Amino acid sequence: MDSTKLVSIIVPVYNAENYLHKSIDSLLNQTYPAIELILVNDGSIDSSGEICESYAKKDIRVKVIHQPNTGPSAARNRGMKEAGGEFLQFTDSDDFIDHRMTERLVQAIASESQLALCGYQKILTRGNRIIKSEVFRMPRNGTFSNEQFLKNFGELYQHYYIHFIWNKLYDAHLINESGLVFDTEVSWGEDLLFNLRYIEKCQNISLIPDALYYYIDSNASSITSQFRPNLYDNMQLMQGAVREFLQRNHAYTGKNKVLFENFYTSRVLTCFWNLFHPNSTLTPELTKQHIGEIIRNEWLHERACYFQAGNLEKKLIGSMIKRQSAGWLYRYYSLKSYVKKKSRPKEKKWV
Structure with missing residues (x-):
């Protein structure tokens, strides 16, 4: 593994002051050394912006962008424009990751792949209490051709391994070459649409069974937490x-x-x-x-x-x-x- 290849980790931040320290600490404490952390403060009205700036003052790997609130897709698009890495990784500001996640993803994508995916752990919380924790281990391991990957698409899709962007590592050159961006007109499911377009560009895809991403579900943004007329x-x-x-x-x-x-x-x-x-x-x-x-x-x-x-x-x-x-x-x-x-x-x- 070439540990000199830069990974740009892009994090949209919006009113995440209660989770932000743990999230950022997990990103900066990665065993993979060559990272830049791009925090896009998307019009937060709490202390999130100040927290981001405090990290930038302490660590030269941190870059902070402030913009009016335009949603996570626009924030990620802005982060991609500013990214200088050969690989792109996305996380959410209320989640955290295993200290070896970036290293493991880089190792996997280095084997002639354009995309690496790993498992995740879903942690259901209410306030400061953990109500339930569920581990989703990727059912397959190794590097697969695009054709082989698609043969097992349904198996991965039913457990949401395809839907999200935060359990993946992307090839920045392939994204730029293909002109891929997140659709700002879609309010729910934009990650999935992005991934479908990206997967079609890949020749090989690597799967890591281990649950390396910790998804915090406070139920505030889940499908059943609010009425959605459309x-x-x-x-x-x-x-x-x-x-x-x-x-x-x-x-x-x-x-x-x-x-x-x-x-x-x-x-x-x-x-x-x-x-x-x-x-x-x-x-x-x-x-x-x-x-x-x-x-x-x-x-x-x-x-x-x-x-x-x-x-x-x-x-x-x-x-x-x-x-x-x-x-x-x-x-x-x-x-x-x-x-x-x-x-x-x-x-x-x-x-």
Whole structure:
């Protein structure tokens, strides 16, 4: 491994004062020596900007950029413009990483690869308490051709190894040569779209099983933590892009197809549940209207068989979709929402 090749680690920072010290310390304490840390303060209104500057004064590897709040995609794009490294690594400002993560990724990508991925650990927190910790180890190990990688796409996709950018190391030259940037018009799933475009440019991809990234889920930004009026449309956009990607690369077959469509139909259930979020602004009439629009979707009916491969609830929802039973779907989720509300302690938030 050539330890002189510079890795640019890009971190969008927005109101992360409670997590920022731990996050930055984990990045600066890497065993891989040749790093530059680019902190893009995206219009924070807490002390995040001052914290970033304090690190820049102590460590010449740290570069701080301040800009008005324009979102994580714009912040990452700005960081990429300023990056001088041969490799790019992205992290979120409320997470932290294993002290050998960068070294391990560089070792992996050095074997004629253009992309390296590792496993991750998801830590669910409430305040200062850890509620649950779950380790996601990559199911495969080694370097694979693009064709070999795509044969196992569904296996990786179902556990979100593909979706995120923070468990990966990228070739900066390939990104620049291809003109790849994050889509600032997409508010959710922009990482996935970026990764799909990048993967198509790769000849070889390396996988590391070990969970080297620590993803802190406070539930504040998770799919079920807030009402998203356009969640179904966004989900259709994301899953449609993945399906087209697989079809374009002759990988929408066999196990890949089954695993992907099972994932897609499970996301449909999440979209139904979103309509009954406590913070929903929809009237009962509009909620029923949205349900009707979803169950009339042609794509959904073409994939009705994948509901039957799920658990009892998924099979039940699938049968209601098949029968176009918008009224029964409304009653089912209304009852489920009522039961959840009654069983939830008053001081806890929606999860």
